[in-house]
Amino acid sequence: MDTDRGTGTDPLMARARLLWESLAGVPVSFASRGGPTVVTAPASALAPPGWLGTVLLGDAAVVTAPSDGVAHTVRRALTGVATPSLTDPGAVAGVLPVAEVLGPATLAYLSGDAFRPSPPGAGATDRLPPGHGDLVRLLASVSEEDAGECGLDEITSPAFAVRDGGTVVAAAGYRDWPHGTAHLCVLTAPHARGRGLARRVASAATAHALAAGRLPQWRARPAASRRVAWALGFRELGSQLSVRGVQSPTIS
Incomplete structure (x- = not known):
């Protein structure tokens, strides 16, 4: 920190x-x-x-x-x-x-000059509106604790998602907070974790927030989530x- x-x-x-x-x-x-x-x-x-x-x-x-x-x-x-x-x-x-x-x-938190986006070869993401049915199904596939922790059901931005066989297995977006802050929300299905998908979708959501002039905020407890934030250039301030x-x- x-x-x-x-x-x-x-x-x-x-x-x-x-x-x-x-x-x-x-x-x-x-x-x-x-x-x-x-x-x-x-x-x-x-x-x-x-x-x-x-x-x-x-x-x-x-x-x-x-x-x-x-x-x-x-x-x-x-x-x-x-x-x-x-x-x-x-x-x-x-x-x-x-x-x-x-x-x-x-x-x-992240400043634009510190952003480390996912490599171009990581793959594209789908763009979905908040509350899309595929996001609802992703939330239903995880534990109640994981669903509450991620906040994906509260995003105000588009969601950026990765599919596996047509099913969304990872998604990220952000919720608008005061003073131009973008509170990042990221979720990966349990069976798809460890493949770099969280970084890919979070990178797309973060890029969208920065392009809109917002301050990206990442709040996390799990070490794995903190590692994703660090990989993207976020700096732990508190x-x-x-x-x-x-x-x-x-x-x-």
Whole structure:
């Protein structure tokens, strides 16, 4: 993970931070000193409703809490936690009551000059509209966890797909996020994995996003997904963790 570049000299980091500041739902900014910035943000998009959401980018983190009481508890608890550990479930569980976690997921971004597309000989991709029946069938062929993780059913861009015997076995597209961000969504059927198809379809979707002037974002937990992003030139700038179970303190 790249944590050494500050926003003053790194436009990619600046754009990523601007995105997540807007998703917090309240005025907030990433501060590089003095621990995480913890704010009360019931409508935050950093986590599911009622959860604690943490996004770490570079050497700074923003944490959104569903209430003032939870925010107060979290500020006190995270005082002694090193910034790089703020999205480590074990470190967070050591200082806060945790019932459930989502993540951590790495956050990677791509500038046009760093893009490494699939080689020309990798093969062409089909272009399908969002919600196409072949995409629905691909989603139905994988586990519920894989289907939810990939987000292919939420794309707003065209889907770029590879077929095997007429059946779509890999597809990628992106969902439009705020501030011109393209959130990449990639899925390969289990029996077709390990053949470079994820890179091929993701390359086509990424090229489409860059041509439209968008900032490609890759959010991933599995190591295999992170390797695909790296192969295309994405740079890991941070990570995200969501926590359920932190409650407001009881006042007697």
